Amino acid sequence: MSLSDLSSYTISPERGFLCAHDAARVVLEGVLGEGRDIALRLPEILPTGKVREVLRDRLPQFAPEDAMTLGEAEATMAMVHYSFLVQSYIWGAAEPVSSLPETLAVPIVALADRLGQQPLLQYSGYVLDNWGMMDSARPIALDNIFMIQKFAGGTDEAWFVLIHVAIEAKAGEVLALFGQLIEAAAASDANQARNLLEQMATIWAEINAIFDRMPEQCDPYIYFRRVRPYIHGWKDNPALKDGLVYEGVARFGGAPQVFRGQTGSQSSIVPSMDALLGVGHAADPLRAYLDELHIYRPPAHRRFIDDVRTQSTLRDFVSQDRSKGLVDAYNATIQSVADFRSRHLEYAASYIHKQGGRSAGNDTEVGTGGTPFMKYLKKHRDETAAMLLTA
Known part of the structure; x- marks a missing residue:
């Protein structure tokens, strides 16, 4: 499949990996509509400390076969709302619970099956499919987007998510160059490859500038205590070391299941860049985690990343060509991604690692994906920087 045809991967230059539909206008009816209405009230419900009682008492029964009849936009939006309900049920009180009631377990598994994903909150439901535009005639930018589904609500929570939305949108311009760049490398066209890599590095500077804005409206203290507690998973999390029972889901047979929590590492931007640029990671626990x-x-x-990895010969081409202009352009792009990873590491330190007052499941040493994140992020950054070439 041609990587120039981004639409076949549900990607566009304007939106990148963000959802192609207008999520704020998706209508959910019947049982799913009732679930959505309750989910949108989570900022009111969570502070009461009674979220589990509310969800047990008010959520209607869902027939799993109904998920398979949903259109893509409806299934995706339902997944957003129900994944927030699931996370709120597990993490919305002082101590987590190890069993999910049938009225949540059955729909989240059915929706995950419909979408080919996992039955909990993922980066796609937290970011890619969870935003709307104030004015659809204007670009996707921080002054024109809002977060649809929230946990506690508030500026810090929204800003954290919307920074990621803005980054994903800007990355679409980078993704639009992949096909041309892979073709230029295959044709040994150094001038075209250099031009495209220079464009990439320029766009990455804009991506990094967006990332730099995180502290403007997302405070580390608030993030750690009011945003992060809800987005953990139940794999490698000491608070749910045995996993989670999904009640009423026959194929699980009552056995606890383990899934990794929502994490920015589930974004497809950097893995796509790694695949394009030929950045590899050593065979160790980090590689297994990735x-x-x-x-x-x-x-x-997933298909896009796999196809880029299969088709890109860019690093080999640049290594063989060795012309200074081409190597400089390649290195500038590598450095831009390394800079992004460095900033991620800095935020992980200030927003998580240096915070005290941890709560059940919200550990300063373990990421929401269930890993010792400081060690892994440092290794990510160092392995990227080590890929710089000499002319």
């Missing part, structure tokens, strides 16, 4: 995260991405995005 490979495992692949199943938490939407299927079409």
Whole structure:
């Protein structure tokens, strides 16, 4: 499949990996509509400390076969709302619970099956499919987007998510160059490859500038205590070391299940860049973790990364050509991604690692995906920077 045809991977230059539909206008009816209405009230319900009682008493029964009849936009939006309900049920009180009631377990598994994903909150439901535009005639930018589904609500929570939305949109311009760049490398066209890499590095500077704005309206203290507690999973999380029972889901047979929590590492941007640029990671627990995260991405995005990895000969071409202009352009792009990873590491330190007052499941040493994140992020950054070439 041609990588120039982004639409076949549900990607566009304007939106990148963000959903193609207008999520704020998706209508959910019947049982799913009732679930959505309750989900949108989570900022009111969670502070009461009674979220589990409310969800047990008010959520209607859902027939799993109904999920398979949903259109893509409806299934995706229902997944957003129900994944927030699931996370709120597990993490919305002082101590987590290890069993999910049938009225939540059955729909989240059915929706995950419909979409080819996992039955909990993932980056796609937290970011890619969870935003709307104030004015659809204007670009996707921080002054024109809003977060649809929230946990506690508030500026810090929304800003954290919307920074990621803005980054994903800007990355679409980078993704639009992939096909041309892979073709230029295959044709040994150094001038075209250099031009495209220079464009990429320029766009990445804009992506990094967006990322730099995180502290403007998302405070580390608020993030750690009011945003992060809800987005953990139940794999490698000491608070749910045995996993989670999905009641009423026959194929699980009552056995606890373990899934990794929502994490920015589930974004497809950097893995796509790694695949394009030929950035590899050593065979160690980090590599195994990165490979495992692949199943938490939407299927079409997985295909894109896999196809880029299979088709790109860019690094080999640049290594063989060795012309200074081409090597400089390649290195500028590598450095831009390394800079992004460095900033991620800095935020992880200030927003998580240096915070005290941890609560059940919200550990300063373990990421929402269930890993010792400081060690892994440092290794990500260092392995990227080590890929710089000499002319």
